[in-house]
Structure formats: structure tokens, C-alpha cells
């Protein structure tokens with residue numbers, strides 16, 4: 001367990017910063033006593049070669065549970081960088097400050113003129129419920145929390161324009177809808193001292209997303225965090241082209257990759273509608289914001305919905321929230337029912353705007369790409385700022 005802040009000589013709080021030299025720290029180790037601000041047991045000041053200087057408990061105690069994660073060297077370095085950053089932008093910073101009321105210890109507690117924030121730099125994967133619990137804990141004491149993820153190590157920053165990336169289930173929990181950059185995850189990479197933004201996220205299937213990736217050095221960062229500019233018209237067209245390409249490839253390979261045989265719902269739906277997967281109209285397999293909460297490919301759940309509507313003799317204009325709620329319970333595998341309802345509602349709106357007629361055989365439906373591109377820009381890219 002690595003810690004940066006200790007009680008020095010039972011008098012003052014002491015945080016190790018990057019500008020302290022080895023010699024200064026060696027001297028301090030000889031002349032001062034350090035204890036853990038929370039459990040009050042002695043701490044050892046460790047000045048090694050592998051990990052940056054830090055404190056460690058001499059006796060194992062249970063005060064470690066107040067931290068959001070068992071710390072790694074990367075986490076420790078990131079915490080130090082961020083402490084310097086928040087100080088530079090004019091905040092009062094407490095590293096590893098303990099909040100007794102909720103028994104939590106955020107990585108940083110920062111205060112600007114108006115507000116106090118808990119900053120968590122998350123390097124390890126922890127259960128999503130733990131993040132929700134800790135966020136709720138901070139809210140109980142009226143402190144909003146900002147979770148900053150460590151940049152995944154496999155990200156290629158050389159790619160220009162729009163990239164195809166993989167985001168793990170754990171990362172999905174950190175997607176925020178921001179005014180200009182849409183669905184966005186902000187990460188920090190201590191090895192390069194850069195904030196890496198994954199913005200305008202468009203879900204494809206499973207862990208695959210399209211994203212605009214941008215880097216911002218910690219020296220250029222501001223607080224509140226800088227936002228990525230609204231994407232350009234050209235970039236929107238690039239998104240669409242890449243998306244359509246991925247959709248076509250998925251549908252083309254779908255028959256071969258089926259492992260369910262005759263019980264495959266999607267292929268059965270295609271067969272009953274006398275349409276090959278690759279010939280489905282473009283509005284089936286259409287990108288919808290937050291669709292990662294539904295555990296099926298866009299084309300699969302959208303075709304299923306349309307087939308069910310026809311079975312129930314329902315028009316796209318007759319769909320109610322109640323009907324969709326029960327539809328989710330019986331027909332969809334989802335990770336989050338509330339978000340799934342907004343996703344399905346949004347898709348139904350697209351169908352309504354297209355005047356989709358569920359009684360027309362699917363094989364005879366034609367919707368031009370230019371009309372869908374306009375919807376794509378509206379729904380996915382341009383105005384994703386409700387949260």
C-alpha cells in the first residue's frame with residue numbers, strides 16, 4: 001500500500017511532492033516521525049529506486065479500506081501529478097484527506113472558490129457498484145466526485161481522425177454526455193503526463209466504439225476540464241462511412257458466425273421476412289446513443305423490435321413507455337433497464353420520423369442513406385447534451 005500524505009511529528013500534515021530531492025527525503029526520514037493520519041500507526045518513508053518515494057504502514061491495519069483502490073506505482077505517480085495540477089489552477093488540494101462522516105478517503109480533495117470536489121484517479125478495475133457507492137457517499141456530504149480513469153495502455157495516439165476502439169464494460173460506467181463533445185470519457189496517462197479524451201463515442205457492438213481521440217498535456221489542462229470542440233461536418237461524414245462499413249461487415253458475416261443454428265432469433269427473423277442480413281434496410285442496425293446497455297448488435301435488437309411490433313399489430317406511433325418496459329423485461333438482455341428504455345424510445349422516435357410502416361414487408365423497405373445521415377447527425381453527434 002502506497003501513501004503520499006502522513007502526519008509529521010504529530011504536528012503537521014506532510015505530502016510528498018515531486019520537487020523534493022532524495023537527499024531532503026533521506027534527511028527527513030532520519031529526523032522525523034511519520035504516522036498514518038487515520039489509524040495513527042507509524043508509517044515508513046520509503047525511498048526506493050522502482051517506486052517513487054511514498055509512505056507505507058509498518059503494521060498491517062484495516063484503514064486501507066477507506067481508499068478507493070489498492071494503490072499501484074502508476075496510481076501513486078498520477079495522484080502526485082494531479083495534486084500539482086489542481087494546485088497550479090488555483091485549488092486548495094488535500095492529498096488522501098480522510099472524510100470521517102463517510103469513512104472515505106478520496107485521492108484528492110480539491111477546493112476552488114466555489115466548490116469542493118473529490119477526485120478519484122482510477123487505475124484498477126473495481127466493481128461498478130463500488131463506484132456508485134463511493135459516489136453516493138460523497139454526495140451525502142455534498143461533495144461531487146470526479147472520476148478520472150487511467151488511459152488504457154493499448155491506445156494508439158498516432159491515429160488521426162476517427163478511430164475504432166475497444167472500451168471494457170468497466171469503462172462504460174465512466175461515459176458522460178458533455179455539451180460539445182457528446183458521449184465522452186476523460187482519462188489521464190501518467191507516463192506521458194497527458195489527458196486523453198475519447199469523445200463523440202458511437203457504440204457499434206459489444207465493446208467496440210467509434211471515437212475521436214484527442215490528447216491534452218497536463219500543462220494545457222484547465223479546471224473545470226477543457227472540452228473537445230464540436231466535430232466538423234467532414235468528421236461527421238467520416239463517422240458515418242466508418243459506421244456503415246462496420247455494419248455491412250457484421251451483417252455479411254452474420255450467417256457464418258451464427259452458433260445458435262435454427263434457434264438463432266436474428267436469422268429466423270431474417271428468414272421469415274425473406275431478407276438476407278446484408279439486405280436489411282439501413283434503418284435496421286442504426287446507431288443509437290447509449291446502446292451499449294443492450295447486449296445485442298444494433299441490427300439484432302432493432303429487427304426484433306420491428307418484428308414484435310408487427311406480431312402485436314402495433315404501429316410505431318402507438319408505442320408507449322409501458323409497452324416498451326414490458327418488452328425490455330421479456331425480450332432484451334440489458335445491463336441497465338432505465339437507460340435501455342431511453343435507447344428504445346429514441347429508436348422508436350427515429351422510426352416515427354422515417355414514417356416507418358411495420359406492415360410493409362422488410363424486403364421492400366427502402367430508406368435513402370442521405371436521410372439517415374441527417375438523423376445520425378442529429379441523434380448521435382450534434383445534440384447529445386441532456387445530462
Ligand SMILES: [Zn+2]
Nearest residue numbers: 036038039063
Ligand atoms: Zn493507516
